[in-house]
Amino acid sequence: MFWECLTAVEAKGSVCPPPPAPSPARGSPGHGGDGDPGAAECPGSQPPRSVPRPLLLPPGGRPVSADTAMRLQQLLFRNSAALFGCEWAAASFSFHPAHGQLSYALRAGKGGTRAILAAIQAHIITYLLFTRDTECTHLERLCHLRPWQQGQALAAALAQTLWAAGGGGRAAVCLVTAPVTAPVTAVPPEGYRASSFAERIRLFEFSEKAAAQEFISDHINCFEGEGSHGVILFLFSLLFSRTLERVQEDLGDTAPLLSASSGNVTCTEALLCLLLTGRASPRGLGGQREPEPGAGHGDAAEPGQRGPVGFLCWERAPGQRQVSPALRWPRWPVWLCSLSGRLSVLFGTDCRLLSHWRSERTFQLYFCSGQQEQTRTAHLTVDTHSHHWEEAAREGPCSPGQRRPALEMAIRSRWPGATVSWNGTDPFF
Template structure:
């Protein structure tokens, strides 16, 4: 277990560094190859506490040019150590007998009865020679410590011994005495208990010499404790001879410091290994590590740390045949590619107070996908995941809750597209899975996708919670959802949904077509917004079947095209199950919603009610609240203000396609024209 914890903390440290550097693409690739688990450290304060970096962190913030990441702070301290550590050596190491105890000024009183046999009673060493047992009996352990630190003076190695009686070693100084190592290794002398607190370990104390060459200074003890802890808490530096040796410390990093500052060993049994130095050791050994990204000060990742069962899912790598079929249905040609607006768009939320529920759109193009997802997130947020009656509390959401709502909204969208039977999730691997040949233009996206198919909504939710960062903050979040929805419905079925088989999901200038919006809202890529189907007589007894919306949807749609009699929005979209509408106005999609669910069920509420408007592309700085009055409730002055249709904002015209002759008050907000 401890090894796994070390991996998670190391991963968190790297993710915190990548987050501070803004390397979101790297984080997305890392998430794909080594996903987070419920053991991941998701809070910067927690990470600092686990690594005991609070003091260094405060010192760094006081610097004129402080470093931003904890990894940089650790590296800076390590690099600045070299000229400060002092390790004292005295005379012949064989001048005193094995039983002599050295005197160390550690600031912690040593009791005479601290000496005890740690290893000789262990069954692990029952077959060892008497000399080896004598060695183990000579070790001493602090009574409050679960791990003791020892020096082997002749070879200047550091041994750490757990209560279980197993040793691990660390090279400390030069290797000149290696030739006598076998005889001198039995002269292990206790270096003294580790300082009882990190504060004490920061205080430098002079070494107290004894008339023996077997002397270790306080700095020795502190340095050994700090290296064992996996980080430096002192201002001292190891000597140059430590270069090439420190990679051996990877065996010592798997421990946690208790509240007294002592190093605790995990339940890992360390065997007594050959202590001969390895000339091939690198100057610095860095453990493999991985994690995520979040920009605020305290939170590393806002995904809820819930227990997530592991799914044994088969990942299918993208091949050129599937990629070609996807491009045909999206663009109409395998030679077309996603625009930069699509490539750079994901489902990142706003940090504006009062609008933290809102997904930010970078540039025009994928607004239809963003509006559909935004509406589904609001459904989860307002009516399914929140228990508060206060609108302000429901809309001023936490990072954890909005990410949770996003993953569940995506699950609903894909489950509908899979006809409530199966669903497929596209995942970015960060590396190309096939080399395009023939008539196919690579765009560096489809070639890197692998996808998984699940048979239940619960499994789908788990997969999306595991990979939600790819959608929320990855470079291709919007594209991944679009591809996932197509794979759920399958390209062949989508083609049969459309009135014209040659229709596409992305039209001119990179705009979403109505087919793509309908696929996300109702699970079918039909070309129309009226109810059910419509037959058109094309002459000679032939009919053209036009397909519409078959059932009442969770999310509705209002269109400015209906105001101009270009289309007719049916009741399945105009009167949805939840009072949330995607608004199509002048080639742009945005969202209207009412916080009261009664509006979708009680027509008496339609006399006067509030609607909130959100446009991810508008760079809103505050919520926009509209009050809608029925014609009978509107004052004469309000009605007279709306007599000139040329001055009526398009959004009001969209609202009137559902609430005919309604009067809209913008409540001191400038109308959007």
């Protein structure tokens, strides 16, 4: 049963923890923030703890039926027995500490949740640099954010992704009510079976993007709080925004959204495509025609259109598949990067970078890996008119001249022949 796949989800009690003690609204400058949420642990790895106070949901919304739950399970796994692992149950949209150099950055997840977190990270950067009211764009706009600004950026990124999945006409948000049975204070060793979980999910639907964003902002703790299981809630919201029928049409008869193997659950290309383009196409990240500059300014990216966030990929294994030009050339200079299978974000701060050829001669890019060991945003200088690369053009892919960091190779998939300076930082990725 679908609800059995959420055995680990209830490990910390109520999925939507309550808002903190009375304080100014989350989106207001007077909000003091929730502090720095710690990394969640796997169920059973910590002493028993009390279940958080139940969240009082707003009126409205509708429950999810058992039949719909089974359809959702099939779309996710194509397997009625597959379960989410503990890293999925613990995953939420948790920022680095406020007021710091990486206050704009989400903490990288483990396993399959990393793809979702990195995709939302790209939308957060796009919002902070380019789509919120601003007269200038520079790296400092991402640094030293206050807690209420972090929540505002997360709500905008989640709403943008859900709205694109809804085709620019609808969005759905899943929240979870309080348990209908008496709360349990300890997690049993064999896992937590949520027999009442189906009665607790409620689906809220919106026909205006601003209303969806405001609703998410009002309930942002359901996505970023420790123990909120915010990544799973957002994944469900994403599918209901697209509608299960349209997701099925996107996937066809065989492709799943998640791949479960040896207890690990990872995102497939179809889910990554849904996060970036609003469509769950199994092969949607490659093979598109070159877009015309300035084309595609809707919320959802049609085939060949430029969406707000791009995608770059580099694999050292032979048979590297070319990424769609529409994704290599997004509307804003922000790219989700897959580097030897690891997801991260590359971005520029010049909004003219992809619209004026003079801006592409020598320019600055920034890199956020999301890893805990990264304490500062990496700064790279890209020179597209250098000829150093041509000197090694006749060398094989495994020759010393071609052994470059994966990030540099991904950049060259967008700007062939470019040289990349790490400005004193030891190259990584």
